[in-house]
Amino acid sequence: MAKTINRYFQLLSSSRDVKPSARLWDPAADIYTAPDGWLVKVELAGVSAEDIEIEIADSCLTLSGTRRDRVAERGVSYHRMEITYSRFEKTIQFPKSIEGASVETSFDNGLFLVRVRK
């Protein structure tokens, strides 16, 4: 019986390998505490700096934007695609409000750095 139901389940899910998902690409981020505040490092390789928007509300820092495929040359076509090109939105919550803090951003080898200084 277990087998039957197993098969049934596979019928349901395996054949249509659907996963629940957040709406958007969720880039990975590291968060450091620094003597003068916070350092946030986000994997945003291939996203141009002008495509990234930063928003601060209370204790939340939200990064959003879109990674676009801008490297593609004329006349090429995909053989394989593994990089996600999509809009993203990353919200980082800090222990306390960071409103009014100064924010400084930079790119370092594809990593987007956000310094939050109180």
Place this chain on the structure above:
Amino acid sequence: MPSDKNQDLNYSKPRPGQEFDIAVLPLQNTTLFPDTVVPLAVGRERSSKAVEAALSTEEKLLACFTIRTPDVTGSDAKPSDIYEIGSIVNIKRMMRNEGIMQLVVQGMERIRVIDWLQGEPFIKAKVQILPDLRMVDKEECEALRRNLQTMIHEALAKLPNVPPEIRMSVMSQNDPVQLSYFLASVLDLGVETEQKMLEASTVDDLLSLTHAALARELEIMELRSKIATEAQTEIDRAQREYILRQQLKAIQKELGEDESGEKADAVKMRERLETADLPEDVRKEAERELRRMEQLPQAAPDYHVIRTYLEYILDLPWRKSSIEKLDLKEAERILNEDHYGLEDVKKRILESLAVVKLRPDSKSPIILFVGPPGVGKTSLGRSIARSLGREFDRISLGGMRDEAELRGHRRTYIGAMPGRIIQTLRRVGFNNPVMMLDEIDKLGNDYRGDPGSALLEILDPQQNHTFRDHYLDLPFDLSKVFFIATANQLGPIPMPLRDRMEIIQIAGYSDQEKLHIARQYLIPRQITENGLQEKHLAIKDDAVNLLTSRYTREAGVRQLERAVGNIARKIALKVAEGDERKVSISAKDVKSYLGAPRFYPEEARQQLPAGVATGMAWTEMGGDVLFIEATLLPGGQGLTLTGQLGDVMKESATAARSYLWSHATEFGIDPDAINKNAIHLHVPAGAIPKDGPSAGVTMASAMASLLSGKKVRSDTAMTGEITLSGLVFPVGGIKEKVLAAHRAGIKRIILPERNEADIDEIPEDVRKELEIIKARYISDVLKAALESEVTPGRMEEYRAPRKAKKPSAKVAPAIHK
């Protein structure tokens, strides 16, 4: 910010109502929902081109719409075949594999087609992003969401192997819209339902649709698990049985019972089948059954059924005939040796055998012996078999009432057996035996069945070469079988059956013949059977005659043999006690052995009063004499008949009376005697039913005697049918009747003239002692039967009651005229 001037708009900040141009991928049997990640395989050219176009954009966006009609494929779908609401998706991964693009896409937003822009090389459309779902009734939505969550719980409980991460993410999903979309894409709900859910514009609608769909799925799951449980139970039982059987086999092997097991059985059967001489179609059938048997375990109920069946087939003499040694001289010798007398019968048997000899392949004749019990019908059959050198077996049909007894039961019935015919052939072992069907006149025939009809087939040479027994269900050739039937009476045998047989009548034996039979067969046989020797016992002829006349009354010799046996047993007792002296039994000794005579010769009322006549009757036991008594009832009217008379007999009594009435003066009868008085006619013995026209002359004589006052001669017996015009018609059974009358001591016999031919059948020794008078008219009968003198007596009074006061002498002249 890049401008919107190229076709791939800036989707970074999607706004409801935003419009843009986009490549379209039509989907078959799948609906893509926002917030779900789905793998897709794209192989068709037009679809691939649409995906390529999407991949060449910066944001890898593609519009997915579901095809409305199920039998239209992605490559030839026209805009009219496609739903107008779909999803915009982001292609997250792409791999090429043997010309097929495998994609992982993520649903983003719901969109609506505003305009179809192109159909080739791929479909392109202007689409508009649809607004987010509105929530109309917050409480209801919450209730529905919680309900959904409960149902998901239930469903997950039934699905133990769901990966934990899916379990987690489903359970933690609190957004009702996302939850619904996920469920919709997980469950296989069908394109229509899925599309409806995609098109739902309020959370309320979406949730209730999801709720209904999930409830249905749950029900199906429950049903499935129930069916699965039941199937499992069934399998478990079969498995258990199998295991037990295997164990049983092992035990049997341990006990050394395996040798007689199914294999050995079937192997033996096959060996026999291969060496047996069978017709082709029989062999085929047997092979088929044997193959079935080989596949069955010995414990199967069918196994033994098939085994018995096969044994029957192998045992039957399909082609085995006994070698015939037919020598007519030898046959005659055997018949004479076994039977005394019966010359006619023997002659006819020899004639039949002659035909068999001249044409060995001709259909065997079917002979029917008709005669009273104990005349040797069965032993004649045995003699025929002996003279033909064939096997002999008999089937008693007496009281048989079921057709299946002759023709077998179908094999579907438990305990089914072949019919008696096939059983007999198996027992005999040859296909050309002499088969005696005894007592064919006593076949039962009522609502329970009619075996006589089955006999019609068996006894018809045209049909019986493919006789099909129900059990065998294979044609067996009965045409080589020599059938002999016996019966006591012809009457009860149905016409069509009688028609198929050559009828040989065997009448009874005369006393003289019985004496010969006793001397030659019965006495020697009884002496041996009772363990005696010739030196112990001799029975003299006068003793035998006494036995036949006073201790037995029969046409055959069975009772006679029993009486002889009785005497022999008493002698055997004496010998066993040590007294070995020879006992010679003569007539005067019989009484001391058998007691007083049981019968008095039906002679023979020495003096018959007027109104009584002696008739002769035919019975199953042979013949008999009977007395017909008539008496006058003064002043009465009509005719009273008693003695269990049948209709025919009653009618001939009436005819006799009418004839006498109309010819009264001719026979010296006063018409007034008939007119003014009733007549009562009685035929003893009253307990025995009687019928037939042959007592006509006797009744006429009795009445004539009564009315005329002339006695019927007591040494005279008569038979014959009468007509109203005074003719005497011939009747049957002359030989038996005459023999009986002779036994009874009658000296004169009146027979119809037209029975002259039958007189030759009467044994010579009997004929010599009788005066036979042939009558053509009733007047001949009366002339021969009645005494010429009027016997004075009370009858005088009855004859003329009207003139009783006058001197009776005056009446007399009229009578004497």
